[in-house]
Amino acid sequence: MHAFLVAEDFTLHTTRFTRRYLGGSLQGEVPIDRLIIDIGAEGDMVRKAMEQDYKNRHAKDEVLDVTASGDSGSGGTGAASTASGSGAMEPASDMPQFLTNVQEGQLIGWSGTPPRLGRVSSRLVQEAGLFRHPDEGDVLAMQLAALKARHPAKKHFRLAVVNAFGTNLGDTILGMTALRHIAKYMKQHLDSFVIDLLLGANAGVTNFDIAGHDDWVGEQYLLGPTLAEFSRYDAYFDFTGLIALPRITEIAISDWYLWWSGLDPATVPAADKRNILYHQWPVWQEVARALQGIKGRKIFFNPKASVPLRTFADEHVPKFLKRLLKLAPDTTIIVDRDIKLDHPRLVNLSKEINSASKFAALVAHMDGMISVDSFALHAADCASVPSVGLFASIDPYAYPYYPHHQGVLIPDGEKLPAYKKFKTNTDEEWAQIKDVYAEAWSRLDPQQVWDNLQAKVNARASVPPHNGTRMVHGAHQRQRYQQSGQGRFLPYDNTPPLWAHAQRRMQEIGKLILRARSQAIMVTPGQSSLAIAVAQHMEREGRLHVFEPRDARRHLITMDLLDRAATGIQVQYHDTFPGKIEQASFPLEDVLSETNPATWGNQNKKKTIKPKSIDEMELDVLSCIMMSMPAPWKLTLESALGTIERLKPAILVGPVGSFQDIREIATMLLPVKYQCWIEQLEPGKSETSILLAVNDQMKVQGLKRVQFN
Numbered sequence: 001m002h003a004f005l006v007a008e009d010f011t012l013h014t015t016r017f018t019r020r021y022l023g024g025s026l027q028g029e030v031p032i033d034r035l036i037i038d039i040g041a042e043g044d045m046v047r048k049a050m051e052q053d054y055k056n057r058h059a060k061d062e063v064l065d066v067t068a069s070g071d072s073g074s075g076g077t078g079a080a081s082t083a084s085g086s087g088a089m090e091p092a093s094d095m096p097q098f099l100t101n102v103q104e105g106q107l108i109g110w111s112g113t114p115p116r117l118g119r120v121s122s123r124l125v126q127e128a129g130l131f132r133h134p135d136e137g138d139v140l141a142m143q144l145a146a147l148k149a150r151h152p153a154k155k156h157f158r159l160a161v162v163n164a165f166g167t168n169l170g171d172t173i174l175g176m177t178a179l180r181h182i183a184k185y186m187k188q189h190l191d192s193f194v195i196d197l198l199l200g201a202n203a204g205v206t207n208f209d210i211a212g213h214d215d216w217v218g219e220q221y222l223l224g225p226t227l228a229e230f231s232r233y234d235a236y237f238d239f240t241g242l243i244a245l246p247r248i249t250e251i252a253i254s255d256w257y258l259w260w261s262g263l264d265p266a267t268v269p270a271a272d273k274r275n276i277l278y279h280q281w282p283v284w285q286e287v288a289r290a291l292q293g294i295k296g297r298k299i300f301f302n303p304k305a306s307v308p309l310r311t312f313a314d315e316h317v318p319k320f321l322k323r324l325l326k327l328a329p330d331t332t333i334i335v336d337r338d339i340k341l342d343h344p345r346l347v348n349l350s351k352e353i354n355s356a357s358k359f360a361a362l363v364a365h366m367d368g369m370i371s372v373d374s375f376a377l378h379a380a381d382c383a384s385v386p387s388v389g390l391f392a393s394i395d396p397y398a399y400p401y402y403p404h405h406q407g408v409l410i411p412d413g414e415k416l417p418a419y420k421k422f423k424t425n426t427d428e429e430w431a432q433i434k435d436v437y438a439e440a441w442s443r444l445d446p447q448q449v450w451d452n453l454q455a456k457v458n459a460r461a462s463v464p465p466h467n468g469t470r471m472v473h474g475a476h477q478r479q480r481y482q483q484s485g486q487g488r489f490l491p492y493d494n495t496p497p498l499w500a501h502a503q504r505r506m507q508e509i510g511k512l513i514l515r516a517r518s519q520a521i522m523v524t525p526g527q528s529s530l531a532i533a534v535a536q537h538m539e540r541e542g543r544l545h546v547f548e549p550r551d552a553r554r555h556l557i558t559m560d561l562l563d564r565a566a567t568g569i570q571v572q573y574h575d576t577f578p579g580k581i582e583q584a585s586f587p588l589e590d591v592l593s594e595t596n597p598a599t600w601g602n603q604n605k606k607k608t609i610k611p612k613s614i615d616e617m618e619l620d621v622l623s624c625i626m627m628s629m630p631a632p633w634k635l636t637l638e639s640a641l642g643t644i645e646r647l648k649p650a651i652l653v654g655p656v657g658s659f660q661d662i663r664e665i666a667t668m669l670l671p672v673k674y675q676c677w678i679e680q681l682e683p684g685k686s687e688t689s690i691l692l693a694v695n696d697q698m699k700v701q702g703l704k705r706v707q708f709n
Helices: 042-058 140-150 168-186 205-211 255-258 281-291 314-327 358-367 375-382 427-444 445-461 497-513 526-539 551-564 635-637 639-649 660-670
Strands: 002-006 010-013 020-023 063-065 081-084 099-103 120-124 131-133 154-164 192-198 217-221 235-238 277-280 296-302 331-335 346-348 368-372 389-391 405-409 468-471 482-484 487-489 519-523 543-546 570-574 584-586 605-608 624-628 652-658 674-680 690-697
Touching: 002 042, 010 255, 020 526, 042 099, 063 205, 081 120, 081 205, 099 296, 140 168, 168 192, 168 205, 168 255, 168 375, 205 277, 205 358, 235 497, 277 358, 277 375, 281 468, 314 331, 314 427, 314 445, 358 375, 368 375, 368 445, 375 389, 375 405, 375 605, 389 445, 389 660, 487 526, 487 551, 497 526, 497 624, 497 652, 497 690, 526 543, 526 551, 543 551, 551 570, 624 635, 635 639, 635 652, 635 660, 652 660, 660 674, 660 690
Parallel strands: 154 192, 154 235, 192 217, 277 468, 296 331, 296 368, 331 346, 368 389, 389 405, 519 543, 519 624, 543 570, 624 652
Antiparallel strands: 002 099, 010 020, 063 081, 120 131, 482 487, 584 605, 652 690, 674 690
16 A cells, blocks of 8 residues: 655546545655545656646747758758757756655554554554564454554444455455455454445546445445545455455465455365355346347357457457357357357347446356356356456456356466566566467367356356355445434444433433523534424423534434424534634534544544524523533633623533533633532542533532532
8 A cells, every 4th residue: 555645736528527635745744635545546647747737838839940041051941940849858867846745654553543554554553664474374363452452442344445346356256255264254353343445546437336234344445535535434355456465376266355354265165265256136127128139049259358468369369269169059159249150150239238337247048158268157157147257467366266167278278478467567578479369369279168157057067156146236235323212323433321321310300490482502412312302392482592513413413303203302513512713613424334423523634613692692581501512611611691680591511521620610600690509420430520511590409519629
């Protein structure tokens, strides 16, 4: 993993996104809100765009030297010469450095960077640097135990997968298969978790669809988070630079994903290494309609991979298919691209199969398949479709856990120059070797391929069934809240027991002090239970003012009061808190991470608000001001002293953490002739209390009066 930082502000516009990058320097304090975690080669996109923008802005004007005949002592011809061609650029050596990469070793030097899990870890075995576990078996259990020890009170963990499995669709299927087992494993160690997938700017729509439907998946991201945003995670896995990572060509790919994630692949049952693919039901039906009327067994032939190295040489495809059709007189061969061969049993569905999702559904509808090493082989495993894989550059036994699959290596494949590679490094490298690969493809025996496919077709019934094809309707939406008899609340709220106790007591006391047809103010109620109780107790024409600057909490309270408030109650919502200061800021709250209603937020990013003075509201009646932690009681009271003196509302605060805070509140209210009363929530254990302040002419039974020495 690494991050990048642009030297100056820059806006990148692409067909998929527009993003503003803030420039900065690595001198001094770490610019956590400007460093971007690089996923899907986003940094490379930005660098190239900035270079092109610089060239466009600094292109030199074309200058033509048109010297009249006879004016030149050199005997020139009078032809025009170009001093600097149109759009000539400054030399590359003069190009500024637009972007700085910051490596993972530097990033983990910042205290907010989460620990890394897997075969390479950080901040778990040792606090500084990266720690490698190459020869150990299961290291994930130890790492999860260390993670829990770092956060002993945490009940819910939010994890991330950085550069989730590359951009090839097959890699995404394989990676998700491994991640499903990892999630199953984590359920033995963590009470609650979600895993975000940072796929990247070069991931396609189908990558997102493949990876987005399991119930433990949180968010999927196209663009990299800032380092400040990345700090919301409790830990992360990293697959950056996938095809260059250790051992990736040494063991089966399915096993490698498990190994790199910190597990021992030998402990995972073979059945758990089978793939699953979710299909959108409308797409599935559309493909089924396209296949209606095609007679005989349907065999899909796919000669195309994502890179030339693994693609069947075009010039030899027609000959191979012609011989294959002769070997299979009762079979119709389906293709999704133009082939230079005319045959009544060769059906081209390129017009109908115009997306990767339709391609996957087509594979699942087939009776068999012959394909180069590509996404098609993994999609066939999901649907238990018998298949023969044609391999040009890696071991044909790379997928040993696919019982319906047989791999075939092109002739002399081990001797070819790019064996054990997934792709060539450059177009020039491929140009130098493509002819030897074309010659090898020309010698591939259709009879061998067909016999292997027939064997897999005949053995299909003997393999235990696999539920790898699943239908969905639309994108998976992560649950944003939970619901109970006391209202909606954030899905991972870790509610402190004392805070919950305070809310219950405030409900009970509030019902005694609320006046009919009056108004009440609530400050940062956090959850709906207290707001519902107050809104149900107030009679028609009452008005409730809710100050809740935490957006998600305010929205949930709004929904609950809309459902459950007494008829005729007017509720006014304020996305700030009371105060007379010009502005204030507090940490933002991320609802998929663990949250706490007694605190402002859980992120390093902050929200800025303009507080609103209660005195400036000019209320004509007010029966109560209720403040729940983390309400800024000092700011609230300072903004309301005039209203308190004029309208004499009761003031209910809870929980208040210390006697010192109680003394300060009581002192603030002395000038308006208020007396404070308290109830300790944990007598003998802590000073945490409920505080009720009322006009000093009122008497309160059941609470302890605050007295000054």
